[in-house]
Amino acid sequence: MPQSAENFINQLLNQMTTEEKIGQLNQFSASADLSPDLLRQGKIGSLINASGALTGQGFSDSGNAEISNHFQKLALESRLKIPLIFGRDVIHGFRTVFPIPLAQAAAFDPDLAGEAASVAAREATASGIQWTFAPMLDIARDPRWGRVAEGNGEDPFLCSQIAAAVVKGFQGEDLSAPDKMVACAKHYVGYGSAEGGRDYEGGEISEPTLRDVYLPPFRAAIEAGSGTVMSAFIDLNGIPATADRRLLTNVLRGEWGFDGFIVSDWESIKELIPHGIAEDEADAAQLALHAGLDMDMVSGVFLNTLGKSLTDGKISREELDEAALRVLRIKHRAGLFDHPYTDAGRATPDILAPQARTLARKLARESMVLLKNENNLLPLQGFRRILVAGSFIHARAELFGTWTPDGRAEDVTPLDEALRETAPNGMELWFADTPDLALHLAHQVDAVVLLIGEHPSRSGENANVSDLGLPPGQSEFVDAMKEIGKPMTLVIFAGRPLAITRQLSQADAVLYAWHPGIEGAAALGELLFGHEAPSGRLPITFPRATGQVPIYYNQKNSGRPVHPEGQFKTRYIDLLPSPLLPFGFGLAYTQFEYGNLKLSSDVMRGSLEISAGVTNVGARVGVETVQLYVRDLVGSLTRPIRELKGFQSLTLQPGETRRVTFVLREEQLAFTRADGTFGTEPGNFHVWVAPDSQRGLRGEFCL
Numbered sequence: 001m002p003q004s005a006e007n008f009i010n011q012l013l014n015q016m017t018t019e020e021k022i023g024q025l026n027q028f029s030a031s032a033d034l035s036p037d038l039l040r041q042g043k044i045g046s047l048i049n050a051s052g053a054l055t056g057q058g059f060s061d062s063g064n065a066e067i068s069n070h071f072q073k074l075a076l077e078s079r080l081k082i083p084l085i086f087g088r089d090v091i092h093g094f095r096t097v098f099p100i101p102l103a104q105a106a107a108f109d110p111d112l113a114g115e116a117a118s119v120a121a122r123e124a125t126a127s128g129i130q131w132t133f134a135p136m137l138d139i140a141r142d143p144r145w146g147r148v149a150e151g152n153g154e155d156p157f158l159c160s161q162i163a164a165a166v167v168k169g170f171q172g173e174d175l176s177a178p179d180k181m182v183a184c185a186k187h188y189v190g191y192g193s194a195e196g197g198r199d200y201e202g203g204e205i206s207e208p209t210l211r212d213v214y215l216p217p218f219r220a221a222i223e224a225g226s227g228t229v230m231s232a233f234i235d236l237n238g239i240p241a242t243a244d245r246r247l248l249t250n251v252l253r254g255e256w257g258f259d260g261f262i263v264s265d266w267e268s269i270k271e272l273i274p275h276g277i278a279e280d281e282a283d284a285a286q287l288a289l290h291a292g293l294d295m296d297m298v299s300g301v302f303l304n305t306l307g308k309s310l311t312d313g314k315i316s317r318e319e320l321d322e323a324a325l326r327v328l329r330i331k332h333r334a335g336l337f338d339h340p341y342t343d344a345g346r347a348t349p350d351i352l353a354p355q356a357r358t359l360a361r362k363l364a365r366e367s368m369v370l371l372k373n374e375n376n377l378l379p380l381q382g383f384r385r386i387l388v389a390g391s392f393i394h395a396r397a398e399l400f401g402t403w404t405p406d407g408r409a410e411d412v413t414p415l416d417e418a419l420r421e422t423a424p425n426g427m428e429l430w431f432a433d434t435p436d437l438a439l440h441l442a443h444q445v446d447a448v449v450l451l452i453g454e455h456p457s458r459s460g461e462n463a464n465v466s467d468l469g470l471p472p473g474q475s476e477f478v479d480a481m482k483e484i485g486k487p488m489t490l491v492i493f494a495g496r497p498l499a500i501t502r503q504l505s506q507a508d509a510v511l512y513a514w515h516p517g518i519e520g521a522a523a524l525g526e527l528l529f530g531h532e533a534p535s536g537r538l539p540i541t542f543p544r545a546t547g548q549v550p551i552y553y554n555q556k557n558s559g560r561p562v563h564p565e566g567q568f569k570t571r572y573i574d575l576l577p578s579p580l581l582p583f584g585f586g587l588a589y590t591q592f593e594y595g596n597l598k599l600s601s602d603v604m605r606g607s608l609e610i611s612a613g614v615t616n617v618g619a620r621v622g623v624e625t626v627q628l629y630v631r632d633l634v635g636s637l638t639r640p641i642r643e644l645k646g647f648q649s650l651t652l653q654p655g656e657t658r659r660v661t662f663v664l665r666e667e668q669l670a671f672t673r674a675d676g677t678f679g680t681e682p683g684n685f686h687v688w689v690a691p692d693s694q695r696g697l698r699g700e701f702c703l
């Protein structure tokens with residue numbers, strides 16, 4: 001931070017009373033009945049949800065800026081005129097809703113996710129919001145957990161790449177630019193390990209797994225400059241994350257040099273009482289502040305108790321000052337002291353711009369994953385009459401997914417309309433939204449497309465399921481349609497991997513569309529009818545059945561590795577041990593062959609080049625995401641059977657071959673070793689250039 005900025009905030013701090021300092025640590029929810037006096041007295045540092053959407057004042061965009069300007073004006077009437085920072089959950093787009101983060105991960109294209117974040121920042125800042133509670137960086141190995149939709153899947157490498165790109169997208173080079181907003185890496189940390197997939201439940205993660213799997217995306221976000229971090233609700237290894245000094249202070253600040261501020265999750269400081277580590281609100285507030293947490297999200301316990309705790313000597317002036325300074329630092333970095341107000345005139349050009357929609361369409365297209373395509377049924381061409389059926393046929397806001405408070409149904413072309421617009425001339429589309437009608441009409445068509453899956457309310461915060469199968473009735477619908485025997489395509493909308501073992505075997509083609517956002521319907525049409533080709537890859541393992549979770553590709557080998565027939569090998573007696581579909585899997589409208597693996601040496605000294613030829617052996621143009629995996633064969637601690645270390649996407653014309661080259665660096669082989677230190681160990685490694693986490697060409701080298 002430039003010296004002048006540090007001087008500015010230090011001088012400001014010197015003028016502040018204890019109450020004013022505590023005020024900076026207090027975030028309240030903006031509602032119509034919020035007392036203006038609290039703002040005028042400097043007792044609120046931040047407001048959450050100050051927009052027309054949640055204050056009951058309607059949906060006008062300029063209105064949103066006007067609402068925050070209204071609150072800002074009250075704050076600037078305070079003695080020291082310290083501006084508020086307005087926070088909001090801008091998770092996968094603002095008004096231009098992009099695919100859910102899990103879907104974005106399936107695009108395997110961090111730059112594109114970064115561009116989406118940059119659009120979201122432009123739209124949200126035009127509405128008076130300078131701080132988003134994103135990116136959500138929780139590694140998830142259990143898709144029963146509803147929040148799997150909000151993260152980037154199971155892999156620390158992919159998630160870290162996306163984390164860095166998204167933070168840069170939100171914040172840009174200069175956080176004070178009017179169209180940039182402060183990012184918040186959340187939920188720190190281990191939130192995805194909630195037992196049984198039940199949100200808010202505790203979890204246990206060993207130190208090596210915490211360091212090598214759950215922490216890396218956060219570290220990537222901090223290295224990319226994330227201004228803030230949010231503590232998780234979770235009780236991790238017996239310490240609620242909101243009170244964990246080792247993680248909040250020693251790791252985040254001490255080891256990684258984070259100089260921004262940490263906000264609690266919604267009332268998570270107060271929740272230290274039911275967690276059973278704090279006796280009362282004062283105790284809870286002290287624990288959180290001692291741990292290094294700086295801002296209380298809405299529970300009011302900092303505001304209500306820290307003054308007395310200071311007088312009683314329970315907290316120190318230094319720790320209070322430090323927390324206030326961190327909040328002021330980020331406000332300063334965000335340019336709020338110079339530009340506290342939002343120009344309401346920005347809403348019209350900056351919100352829902354045509355380029356934003358184009359980007360949303362591209363991302364939706366790239367995120368959809370083709371899981372099966374028997375006899376090249378897709379793209380649908382040459383059919384005279386097609387029946388499109390299922391509860392999603394008129395979907396609009398149902399395409400958004402979880403956490404989209406600013407998306408509007410009227411911005412979305414309904415699915416049936418979008419499909420009609422993209423269908424080839426001469427192809428008749430019939431629609432049916434009830435199974436009965438669909439089964440009746442199916443006899444008269446040449447092929448059927450069923451639009452099935454989960455409503456967005458079935459994923460997201462606390463929307464956990466105990467059964468990963470399709471929602472009630474859908475499996476029976478697919479069974480009945482299968483009986484009729486027409487070529488059958490399933491399009492599945494979902495916020496998680498569903499256990500679709502039966503449907504995958506029944507259908508001729510399956511396209512996994514996730515919750516694809518505002519342009520999802522048109523993107524789907526473009527893929528189904530072959531204007532574009534699918535290229536998404538699974539960012540998370542698909543289990544065969546709910547009882548298989550947790551199942552993830554980078555597991556350990558065990559002493560008795562997986563073997564379907566081996567009685568004394570790890571297995572289920574009623575289910576194959578392998579996943580239904582592995583991490584990294586996804587088909588195209590063509591086929592690719594890998595050959596000619598080369599390593600620049602069989603000994604790594606600092607780095608190694610690994611290359612392979614990839615050929616499009618099919619008849620259509622296609623995009624292949626080529627993946628690099630390694631396995632460390634012997635370690636002081638057991639090592640994953642594969643770890644993703646790189647990926648590249650190639651567009652290949654029919655018959656075209658290209659050589660893909662990866663550079664693997666020694667530091668990418670580092671891990672948390674048996675003695676707790678982080679580094680590499682000499683020995684032999686396997687390396688794969690692969691189409692997914694189970695296949696590929698294998699080479700060997702030694703370090």
Ligand code: NOJ
Nearest residue numbers: 089133186187265266461
């Ligand atoms: C609770 C959620 O856990 C968090 O992700 C979100 O940012 C806050 N509420 C604010 O809405």
